[in-house]
Amino acid sequence: MSKDTTITKADAVPSPRDGASGETLLEVTGLTKHFPIHAGFPIKHKVGAVQAVDGIDLTIHTGESFGLVGESGCGKSTTGRLITRLLEPTGGKISYRGRDITRATRKEMMPVRSEIQMIFQDPYSSLNPRQTVGTIIGGPMEINNINPPGGREQRVRELLETVGLNPEHYNRFPHEFSGGQRQRIGVARALALEPKLIVADEPVSALDVSIQAQVVNLLQKVQAEMGIAFLFIAHDLAIVRHFTQRVAVMYLGKIVEVGDRDSIYNRPRHPYTHALLSAVPEVDIDGEDRERIRLAGDVPSPINPPSGCRFRTRCWKARDVCASEEPPLIQLGGNRDGHLTACHFPEEPTIAAREEDIILDPALAAIEGAAEKTL
Amino acid sequence: MTSQTQAVVTDADDGSIDPAAQTQGLGKQAGDIVGFSPGQLMWRRFKRDRTGVLSAFVVIFFFAIAILAPVISKLYGKDPYTLYGQNNSDLLNEFGYPVAPNGGVSSSFWFGIEPGLGRDVFTQLLYGIRTSLFISVAVTLATVTTAILLGITSGYLGGRADYFIGRVSDLLLAFPSQLFFVAFMPIVVAIFVDPQDETPTYLRVTALIAVQWFLGWMGLSRILRGQVLSLREREFIEAAKVTGASSWRIVRRELLPNLVTPILVQATFMLPGFVTAEAGLSFLGVGIIEPTPDWGRMFAKGGDIAQNDITYMFFPGIAMVIFIVAFNLLGDSVRDAFDPKSGR
Ligand SMILES: Nc1ncnc2c1ncn2[C@@H]1O[C@H](COP(=O)(O)OP(=O)(O)OP(=O)(O)O)[C@@H](O)[C@H]1O
Numbered sequence A: 001m002s003k004d005t006t007i008t009k010a011d012a013v014p015s016p017r018d019g020a021s022g023e024t025l026l027e028v029t030g031l032t033k034h035f036p037i038h039a040g041f042p043i044k045h046k047v048g049a050v051q052a053v054d055g056i057d058l059t060i061h062t063g064e065s066f067g068l069v070g071e072s073g074c075g076k077s078t079t080g081r082l083i084t085r086l087l088e089p090t091g092g093k094i095s096y097r098g099r100d101i102t103r104a105t106r107k108e109m110m111p112v113r114s115e116i117q118m119i120f121q122d123p124y125s126s127l128n129p130r131q132t133v134g135t136i137i138g139g140p141m142e143i144n145n146i147n148p149p150g151g152r153e154q155r156v157r158e159l160l161e162t163v164g165l166n167p168e169h170y171n172r173f174p175h176e177f178s179g180g181q182r183q184r185i186g187v188a189r190a191l192a193l194e195p196k197l198i199v200a201d202e203p204v205s206a207l208d209v210s211i212q213a214q215v216v217n218l219l220q221k222v223q224a225e226m227g228i229a230f231l232f233i234a235h236d237l238a239i240v241r242h243f244t245q246r247v248a249v250m251y252l253g254k255i256v257e258v259g260d261r262d263s264i265y266n267r268p269r270h271p272y273t274h275a276l277l278s279a280v281p282e283v284d285i286d287g288e289d290r291e292r293i294r295l296a297g298d299v300p301s302p303i304n305p306p307s308g309c310r311f312r313t314r315c316w317k318a319r320d321v322c323a324s325e326e327p328p329l330i331q332l333g334g335n336r337d338g339h340l341t342a343c344h345f346p347e348e349p350t351i352a353a354r355e356e357d358i359i360l361d362p363a364l365a366a367i368e369g370a371a372e373k374t375l
Numbered sequence B: 001m002t003s004q005t006q007a008v009v010t011d012a013d014d015g016s017i018d019p020a021a022q023t024q025g026l027g028k029q030a031g032d033i034v035g036f037s038p039g040q041l042m043w044r045r046f047k048r049d050r051t052g053v054l055s056a057f058v059v060i061f062f063f064a065i066a067i068l069a070p071v072i073s074k075l076y077g078k079d080p081y082t083l084y085g086q087n088n089s090d091l092l093n094e095f096g097y098p099v100a101p102n103g104g105v106s107s108s109f110w111f112g113i114e115p116g117l118g119r120d121v122f123t124q125l126l127y128g129i130r131t132s133l134f135i136s137v138a139v140t141l142a143t144v145t146t147a148i149l150l151g152i153t154s155g156y157l158g159g160r161a162d163y164f165i166g167r168v169s170d171l172l173l174a175f176p177s178q179l180f181f182v183a184f185m186p187i188v189v190a191i192f193v194d195p196q197d198e199t200p201t202y203l204r205v206t207a208l209i210a211v212q213w214f215l216g217w218m219g220l221s222r223i224l225r226g227q228v229l230s231l232r233e234r235e236f237i238e239a240a241k242v243t244g245a246s247s248w249r250i251v252r253r254e255l256l257p258n259l260v261t262p263i264l265v266q267a268t269f270m271l272p273g274f275v276t277a278e279a280g281l282s283f284l285g286v287g288i289i290e291p292t293p294d295w296g297r298m299f300a301k302g303g304d305i306a307q308n309d310i311t312y313m314f315f316p317g318i319a320m321v322i323f324i325v326a327f328n329l330l331g332d333s334v335r336d337a338f339d340p341k342s343g344r
């Protein structure tokens, strides 16, 4: 497949924090997850499916941090859970270091289990309230029969120190810690197995804004020092920009645009990426005016997604072909290598202000129009 | 204080730490800071609850006399089987009632003498409590074990297993339990013993345990299923899966510790219920029969003769009321200690 080669070449792009060696660590092709919906009486039967993830391709390289962004409900968490094999894929293929793990059982997964770890969103539900910090962090080593030199307890203390906690908190219980500290415990648990890939599912979105940065910095430090690849799932584009080298934008179970960070943030092509970026509060203030796009309506239901391009119901450029033909994820002319976009009528590669703001929501348009008049 | 606090909270990161943890930090300067487990916190709360502690002592007292019944009766010098009133004609009058006032209470017969047969009431009550508590504890253990097995299986596996267990428990819940006990005790006994033969006591006891267990496990099983359903969605279960934990390990190490609270609370509420149920069955004549001493059967006899000798009813009755009230108060306190938010 030519697509794969393009993605691999993307590493030629100098990455902001060089850590990626360019070797493919995880490769996902056509990954699909449909949650069946059962209903009916007296015998329940399948009446449809939530197409949470519908055929996505992505590649993560060794030591790289890869961002996955998109609106709520677009299937980001599902993708993360498929990769960590918490969910059984409906279709597609996941290969880790060339090894097919799509349908691996728990036993078959064992050798790579320790290498793919996860950091969870909710620091309150991700730690067992009845276990001490020592048990929580040491448990993974016990399960995988890892005996570090100096003993597990010693290793747990080191890990606590690594994540910025007092090693003497070893015998404490989770209820004695704050959200940020709990999340650090979660990070230590993920590190305990010395993984090569960490799936971080919105690791900071449940935290206080003032603490978010500290935890992101910790993750960044860990990523750089230990060379761990990250799949960083978030809806906060500012944090993703801060943390990742490559970014994929998801919409309704599909990847609509993927590329290196600078391409996505400065030269986006897909209308949805434009819309997302325009909704971010000014990240870099360089005096330049940015475009304004306000989308109308909600994300359509993943049970019955629109035909053709899934974004067409909210896209201001949609035409007939968008409804009949699904746009392939390809590299458009003028884009850097590895920057792929799925759109029939892509936007200009700029985020500068347009002559006229795109405000599709009639109510919003009215409000903003009135505001402008009074000015 | 400030320096102590800093010693504990080295992480300036954010937020405060539980005050309980700080006090603990004050106590243990050297070595590790030991936090309080949820269990230890529960114990501390429980100890502050006077009613709870008092009822716990009462309950422990009952269990102690039940366990020590043979020792006590040896020291006391009598047993519950000897027909003292018939061996010594001074004790009972021609109608079979105690000669001495108050049901024959005296320094040698502390709680009086049983009218008719003339047995010692004190040792009968001791052994009666022993029988009843043994049966109730056995029923509680059997029920709790079954409920844990079925409730966790149902909640954790879901699907067909859940459906099947759910329907069976619905069916059993629809049974009128008291009626079932009365109707089925003879049947269960008859399965093992020819109705013509004498039924051995151990068999009656087993049958009593079996019928109560059969209709006793559904409540706790449902509670546990619900708990497991909600725990199963918690991220720490997923975290355990990601590290490669087996289902068995997840049940044992992640789920069970979180189920201890409902199990303990429910068990303390269930046990007194089983005591009264057992007493009721013996009262109705389908439980433990003569000559084995039994708490419930003492009421049956006491009811027959209440008009002439109220004392015989008095001691078992008072003992039962104290026991049930204390156990229920203990149950409340245990629940409050585990879950301080639930209030009273
Ligand atoms: N276990 C499940 N059963 C049925 N549907 C599910 C299940 N898990 C997720 N979904 C559905 O799949 C879709 C994608 O969910 P997912 O959690 O992956 O979204 P997300 O991008 O992570 O959103 P958020 O930003 O809110 O976390 C949603 O429509 C959701 O309702």
Ligand code: SF4
Residues within 6 Å of the ligand: A270, A271, A272, A309, A310, A311, A312, A313, A315, A316, A317, A318, A319, A322, A327, A342, A343, A344, A345, A346
């Ligand atoms: S394919 Fe059509 S509908 Fe889809 S984003 Fe491009 S222009 Fe809009």
Ligand SMILES: [Mg+2]
Residues within 6 Å of the ligand: A076, A077, A078, A201, A202
């Ligand atoms: Mg999510």
